[in-house]
Amino acid sequence: MIIAERKKLGELLEMVKGCRRLLVLGCRGCVAVCSAGGDKEVSVLASAIRLGLSRQGKEIEIEERTLVRQCDPEYIDPLNEDASDFDAVLSMACGVGVNFIADRCGKVNVLPALDTTFYGANLSSGEWKEMCAGCGACVLHLTGGLCPVARCAKSLSNGPCGGSQNGRCEIHPDVSCIWQQIYDKLSGLNRSDEMKNIMPMRDWTSAGHGGPRRRIREDLLP
Amino acid sequence: MSRIKAICCNYTLSVEPDALKSAGLVPEDVEFERLPCTGRLEVPELLDAFTQGAAAVFVVGCELDKCHNLSGSRRASKRVAQAKKILEELDMDPGLVEMFFAGRGETEPVVEAARLMAARAARAKKAQ
Numbered sequence: 632m633i634i635a636e637r638k639k640l641g642e643l644l645e646m647v648k649g650c651r652r653l654l655v656l657g658c659r660g661c662v663a664v665c666s667a668g669g670d671k672e673v674s675v676l677a678s679a680i681r682l683g684l685s686r687q688g689k690e691i692e693i694e695e696r697t698l699v700r701q702c703d704p705e706y707i708d709p710l711n712e713d714a715s716d717f718d719a720v721l722s723m724a725c726g727v728g729v730n731f732i733a734d735r736c737g738k739v740n741v742l743p744a745l746d747t748t749f750y751g752a753n754l755s756s757g758e759w760k761e762m763c764a765g766c767g768a769c770v771l772h773l774t775g776g777l778c779p780v781a782r783c784a785k786s787l788s789n790g791p792c793g794g795s796q797n798g799r800c801e802i803h804p805d806v807s808c809i810w811q812q813i814y815d816k817l818s819g820l821n822r823s824d825e826m827k828n829i830m831p832m833r834d835w836t837s838a839g840h841g842g843p844r845r846r847i848r849e850d851l852l853p
Numbered sequence: 854m855s856r857i858k859a860i861c862c863n864y865t866l867s868v869e870p871d872a873l874k875s876a877g878l879v880p881e882d883v884e885f886e887r888l889p890c891t892g893r894l895e896v897p898e899l900l901d902a903f904t905q906g907a908a909a910v911f912v913v914g915c916e917l918d919k920c921h922n923l924s925g926s927r928r929a930s931k932r933v934a935q936a937k938k939i940l941e942e943l944d945m946d947p948g949l950v951e952m953f954f955a956g957r958g959e960t961e962p963v964v965e966a967a968r969l970m971a972a973r974a975a976r977a978k979k980a981q
Contacts, residue, residue, distance in 0.1 A: 639942060640939065640942040640943055641942065671895070674895070674896075674897045675895075675896045675897055675900070675935075675939075677897070678896070678897035678900035678901050678904070679900055679939050679942075679943070681900075681901070681904050682900050682901075682903050682904045682939075682943060683943045685904050686943065686945070
């Protein structure tokens with residue numbers, strides 16, 4: 632899922648300081664699962680903004696709402712009708728939701744409440760870890776399912792580097808070296824010989840450096 | 854809104870608040886709210902109390918390993934910790950919201966908590 636976290640309240644208060652009517656808009660997709668922008672977080676943020684602005688002697692009317700998703704037109708298009716009279720919509724979706732509202736709702740002044748950080752998995756309650764970089768060219772079939780792009784500090788295609796010590800990363804010693812883990816995984820599968828194959832220089836054109844990426848499935852087009 | 858808001862569970866507020874006040878055990882400006890269990894508490898309730906004028910807010914739940922609802926007071930203490938972080942972000946004293954634990958039917962810890970929080974509120978007002 633997409634992982635995100637709330638921006639600092641000081642930054643958010645600065646964003647909304649001129650607002651009289653504000654819609655705090657949550658999303659029940661990824662950000663609800665990673666406890667950054669679901670119903671509960673909407674409620675907490677609205678209360679925190681009310682408190683912060685009241686301490687500055689400012690009054691604000693805040694409406695709290697949460698959409699099923701903010702990355703599908705059927706949920707956000709109605710904002711064109713009922714959200715344009717708010718001074719701003721403070722979106723608690725990931726950056727996708729904020730962009731989509733900005734694209735499709737011309738009269739809505741949308742602001743981001745979250746910093747979108749990575750694609751990750753839920754390790755345990757309250758802990759998430761990056762697992763995928765969305766680079767557009769998976770090599771997981773070569774690496775035992777473990778991603779060196781997202782999980783190696785240097786995104787090495789052929790590792791481990793010389794700094795890997797005792798199975799630990801030299802950049803972050805509290806993190807396991809993913810290339811050590813790849814070796815261990817492939818060894819367990821009797822595939823360690825595959826590590827002798829040098830992965831060719833990586834083509835990063837699929838990684839988003841050439842502008843926004845797009846996927847089309849023609850059989851689903853209207 | 855009273856200057857101090859107290860949120861207690863059904864088991865830590867066994868004496869009527871008015872009786873505590875008329876006996877002079879807790880300050881007059883402490884407003885008590887009784888919840889079935891402090892595990893029901895949510896962060897907005899703590900923050901909204903400040904917005905509505907409270908100078909300090911405290912919660913009294915069952916002792917951690919003796920909560921009537923097993924983990925209610927543990928949940929409440931986490932919500933209080935979250936509220937503290939938000940107060941810090943808003944440049945407020947995080948000590949103005951606090952979690953206390955009391956045994957079933959014990960009044961003294963509640964009284965002590967009320968007095969402590971009243972003192973903190975007074976110090977915060979003086980520092981303004």
